[in-house]
Amino acid sequence: MRNLILSLGVLVLTATGAVAKPPLRDVKSIDDAVFDVAVADQIRKKCPDISARMWQALTIYHSVRRQAQKLGYTDAEIDAYADSDAEKTRMKAKGAAYFEANGVVTSDPQSYCALGRKEIEKSSRIGSLLRVK
DSSP states (O other), X not given: OHHXXXXXXXXXXXXXXXXXXXXGGGOHHHHHHHHHHHHHHHHHHHOTTEEEOHXXXXXXXXXXXXXXHHTTOOHHHHHHHHXXXXXXXXXXXXXXXXXXXXXXXXXXXXXXXXXXXHHHHTTOHHHHTEEEO
């Protein structure tokens, strides 16, 4: 019986160790949070009437990092995702599509302001990262 329990323990450890983690971009809760922060950052940079809630952004940053660590990602894997040029390009494209779908005209700062106010009003995560000056 003891050998059976030990064998099952080794089997479980081997099986769980062999399971590959998906790329962080495929962990929806993490990728969505990073996207929301990126969108809020663009809104606050483009709209002269809106500023950032930096403490809220830092809170989300630390929360996402802790979540990734709990899922077994190393600091190096998390940093590689955050620093990846491919991921930055993908986020910019995703953001551009989001802005376009929400009526933002890149040459019109007030269209960013309108979107920012809309996000603040609906109390979205993006809105929670912004404040009207």
